[in-house]
Amino acid sequence: MQLVFPEIDEAECLRTLQDIVRIKSYSQTQGEIDVTNHVAAVMKTMGIDGGVYPFDDGARQNAIGRWKGSGGGKTLLFNGHMDTNPVGEGWTVDPWGGIVKDDDCIYGIGVSNMKSGCAAYLCAVQTLLKAGWKLKGDVILTFVVGELQGGPGTVAAIEQGHCDADYFVNCEPSDVRAITMHAESEIFEIALTGVTRHMSKREEATDVILAASDLVPRLTKLTFPNAPSPVHASINRCHVGVIRAGLGKEMAEWRPPQSPIRRHQGAARIAPGQTGADVRTALTAASHGMPSFEVSRESRIVRSLNASYEAVRGVPQPTGAIKPICFYGSDAGHLYRKLGMEGIVCGPGGKFNTMPDERVELKDYYDCIRIFVRLIVDICGVGEVPDDQRRR
Known part of the structure; x- marks a missing residue:
């Protein structure tokens, strides 16, 4: 039938x-x-x-x-x-x-x-x-x-x-x-702390914006260890979606030449068999997202x-x-x-x-x-x- x-x-x-x-x-x-x-x-x-x-x-x-x-x-x-x-x-x-x-x-x-x-x-x-x-x-x-x-x-x-x-x-x-x-979604935040100096003495400062300009492209290219197979590795992805910098922990923006603190927020993609711990080996902090x-x-x-x-x-x-x-x-x-x-x-x-x-x-x-x-x-x-x- x-x-x-x-x-x-x-x-x-x-x-x-x-x-x-x-x-x-x-x-x-x-x-x-x-x-x-x-x-x-x-x-x-x-x-x-x-x-x-x-x-x-x-x-x-x-x-x-x-x-x-x-x-x-x-x-x-x-x-x-x-x-x-x-x-x-x-x-x-x-x-x-x-x-x-x-x-x-x-x-x-x-x-x-x-x-x-x-x-x-x-x-x-x-x-x-x-x-x-x-x-x-x-x-x-x-x-x-x-x-x-x-x-x-x-x-x-x-x-x-x-x-x-x-x-x-x-x-x-x-x-x-x-x-x-x-992929699994892992949300992370990275905090960078620099050294503040007046703009006239910026050579003595550590500028987190310049540091981040180097860091963000490396995060974008990042993959994670312990993928069970090449197919699993192919769904790894990392991206920064929020960037903020400012003066002090309050991140005051009214004094733009001096930005010693900067935060990056973004998401990573990992495959079955990989864990948040694998993300944290490549990132300084992470929190659990969608499995x-x-x-x-x-x-x-x-x-x-x-x-x-x-x-x-x-x-x-x-x-x-x-x-x-x-x-x-x-x-x-x-x-x-x-x-x-x-x-x-x-x-x-x-x-x-x-x-x-x-x-x-x-x-x-x-x-x-x-x-x-x-x-x-x-x-x-x-x-x-x-x-x-x-x-x-």
Whole structure:
């Protein structure tokens, strides 16, 4: 017997995504509550068990639902964050308009990072439910917040017991490529202390700005020891993102010729098998960020996703530690590190991620839904299928 998968309703899937994009959900604002309440309400209308689950003393919340199967199948978890970065300069369209332009892209802040991925797995489940399919295994839908602060939403979902699955898909924007490894994020700070002299005697001073001018390029080229393989080493990266100098520990800026103290803040990227200790051997200070993630290309979840992609697009799916996505930090790291769960990172968007006029190609969004429909059926197993969707 061959299954005939239900067609997705593209117009309805677009409306679902537009409704989510039109909710202003800046990270750590009331918008997080609004968007998770909205998604929880949508799941309720679909008949999915779940709701909103507060954390951080009730200040924040996730929306989580479970489509329960009849038993005897594997459980598949989908994970994505609903909070967004603030809007920067350079936008030419309404960031919350959810408009579709002639280039067949949908525009909006957070549409790539990562509301389109969240909408894709919501619509995949909705497609199967409306077509009358029933599964053996469960599908868990997690719509979290806080990934932009290191993932407290997913950590809360894990600690609250909502992530009891066999496999996961984290839908960070990958241009629908299968990402089997990404880096860990380690945040560091380096403090330089110089020697202050009046500008007339600067030859006697130690100028931290000049010292930093030499240090920053070396940090940019830095890699870290103990990488288990060349692939792991390839996802090492270090970058300085904040530089400040001033007079005294208060870093007074009103006396610019004299800047004896300077701080650098940045992030490093390390591979599975490397640790924060390896970063600290090359940097003077570091603090823990988001965990790294990896999965074997032979894992069932990877092979199933690859097969689903090829069934939809007719070509093999790009798979591996693919740049630049391998430099991401994502909640996949928490699911991998805390639960030991096998999973994959794959979602629509990425090409126009986190930039003015952020957008996602609709073809990628729709194809991702079709891929997730097939992935769900393969991983969870079929319970009941309408007669008109069986081909003998």
